[in-house]
Amino acid sequence: MVKIDEFAVERWMDDYENDAKFNLAETCCASISLDDLLALSGKSDQKDKVLDFSKKQVYGAIRGSTALRTNVARLYCSDSSTQLPADQVLVTNGAIQANFLALYTNVGPGDHVICHYPTYQQLYSVPKSFGAEVSLWRSRESEGWRLDLDELRSLIRPNTKYIVINNPQNPTGAVLTRANLQGIVDIAREHSIILHSDEVYRPLFHSLDTGSQDPPSVLSFGYEKTIVTGSMSKAFSLAGIRLGWITSLSPKIIEACASTRDYTVISVSQVDDQIATFALDSPTVHNLLARNIDLAQRNLAALDDFVKEFKWACQWTRPQAGTTAFIKFSDKSGRPVDDVEFCKRLQLNTGVMFVPGSQCFGGGVDFKGFVRVGYVNEHQVIIDGLKALRVFMSDGYAALSLA
Template sequence: MVELAPFGVEAWLNKWEKKARYDISQSTIASLSMADLRELDDDPNTLDKLLFDAKLNYGLIEGSPAFKEAVAQLYEHVDPDQVLQTNGATGANLAVLYALVEPGDQVIAEYPSYQQLFDIPRSLGATVDYWRLREEEGWQPRLAELANLVTEKTKLICLNNANNPTGTVLDRETLSRVAEIAREVGAYVLVDEVYHPLMKNGTACSIVDLYERGIATDSLSKTYSVPGLRIGWTVTNREVADRLRSVRDYTMICGGVVNDLLATYVLNHRHQVLARNRALVEQNWALYQDWLAKEPLVSLVAPAGVSTSFPRLLIEEDTVSFCTRLLEQTGVLLVPGEAFETPHHVRLGYCAPQPVLKEGLRRLSTFLHAQN
């Protein structure tokens, strides 16, 4: 029997998120409504016509040609047949891990990171070694450590870029060196790229634009603000894509005609969505920075223009207990660092709607100081 550890962050949110009045735990940039989507097009009736004319059959199970073409345009050198539609980035990651990892393989996983990327390989019989991010070094890893971890048994290196929960980014130069290290032993590099940096610093890139055995997974849930669509994708070389097709058939068949239409519509209007979200990130980050400057009980390695952050709380109490009491007494929801196996921290999603963020931070400060 496959044994999986409890999924820390998902178990926490499943238990508590519907009880929050001020949810500043999420890593999505404030979600869009259907009304918001209609307004993206010059003719608001465009979306209505797409939806009401759609036949609710299975559709094309790998994603429609229009969807695959829209995704391919996000990369430098990707053809649509390298793209497969999945059930969110979690579905994409699962498909890749299930297709590639075998008992006895070594998998190297960035840590802390999204739990799926190290616990699924472990459940499949792989040996998992951590490539650690260090808070004192800006939540960046050491390339020399990766080189020392890699062996002839290394099948896969798993990264989350930008990182969840820290919000920090491995830049193009670092990813290029990761590719060089992986190439020496023929390892694949899987990068969950669901958190796109929205600040224009020119350093972020996709692993598939750097490495022939690079595998990118992504979705519309975070940077594109429509997690309710549950649409993601894999981008791989053609050999891996063929292996993933069989896994997809067993695990999801298709994403659904309506979801495919909406996902394609969002991608075709991505410039408007990203402009809206870039402004929201900038405005909320300024508000968050101002709060941090006045809050002596919180320290933070700044995220790189993405929607998630991982501040350290200067408290004696464990953060599970602290976050539980915070929610019960103030209505403010954070994710405790223990959900990422990293105590003393919390995940704080500062890209909530601005009124929620302002009041959530105010209440968090009041609660922090009441404990000291």
């Protein structure tokens, strides 16, 4: 029997999000309805464009419709690269299944995996459960969550088969630059290691330095043994349709993942496929991303004001992309608070929900005092949630235990 560690962040969300008044733990951009999607398309009078109600609900295209896979492939086309063929996109039930399939297909006992850290726990707990040995490639808050390429080189072993990165990074909102990515690709290529990039928060780049270009997907570097996963949930506001994908420059990797997928799900819902196809078509996809980038910028500005107001208690590296921030809360002497107690008391007293960093991202060892904040929900939720948080900072924060 496979033994796997409890998925701490998903357990926390399951236990607390239904009772939250102000869910500042949400990682998706504010969700939209199908009516909203139509409005973003400029075709509000053409509901049949989203869903064909006359279509028989058979399994449909097993790997995803050609139209959907073509639209997904277009997301990875830059000025310097040719478009990915639709055949090299495999549609899945969310990015969580995409990640699982890629890991299950390519990693097993005796393999060594290197994983970007902190990150979504699935990316290191799943390969560990398959019998692989996992080394954490640590980014550090003191260095703006930067990754050290020399450290990556030092982690490589003769049996290193797989490197996992998360860009933009959950929970910090940090971004790997083009130069970072080139260095990682060069190292992976040198050792013929599979490089898996979870890009579920791409392309929500909202706070890069002025004049900076959005970092490309790792697919743009031409290394065949690259896997990229993504979904409609985070940057595209459609978590409810449960649709994600695996892409790769290697037909062999896609075929292997497709073979594994046969044992888990035959096809995604035709309804989900149709909605995602419509959402990723032009101009809808551009209008949707513009809406979400604007929301991210406005909400992040409000969160930034809070951090500055309570700078005696808050420390962070301001996010550059994605939907989450990782904030460290301390007392006036700089000692971290008990983040688990903080999150529980805060929600009990105010209805504001955060995610504790030490429990959900550090295994109880790392990231004491850190909380993950999701800030790309509805603007009023952020404003009201921060207002309630301010009251707690004045009335209840001083009573918190230290880590």
